[in-house]
Amino acid sequence: MAENLKDKIAETFLEMTARKSFDKITIKDLVQECGISRQAFYYHFQDILDVIEWILQEGAKRLLDRCLQAENTRAALRLFIDFALENRNFIQHLINSRQREQMENIIYKNFRGYLENLYQHTAVDASMSYRDLSIALDFFTYGIGGVLIESSRNGRTDPEVLTDQLYRLLSGQMVQMPLE
16 A cells, blocks of 8 residues: 555556556546545646656666665566566556657666666776766666567567576677677
């Protein structure tokens, strides 16, 4: 059960998405289902997109905590893949929305924030320049994010195989590309 009104609004929104598209959920529907006033909604959120972004941020925080407690990098990556696959319906609702571009921006912004937090908490040698870190975070955000979105779309992903593939790719074990 929700601890506070913000959690209750988010939980109710998620329950509603099981029955109808994001595009068809209005603030009026949401406050009615929650049994709250519009004023109470606007005290916590600006609009439906704000609710979605908050849901993603909270999920990213919980996932980060779990990943930081993982026994190693591969286990943390598996937790992340499992999280994405467990939430595939929510992700697909986001991508299939009329506001797809806004939804993708929300997904990537939150994923990048997650990766940046993970780097800050786990980097052994944090001597990477800000510019290098920024391009690396962008690369991993869009690369891994795209792979996970596509994996959630097809629904036939083996999480162990994907974990192994991404781990080998990220650690440089998958391919040795000549750059000259």
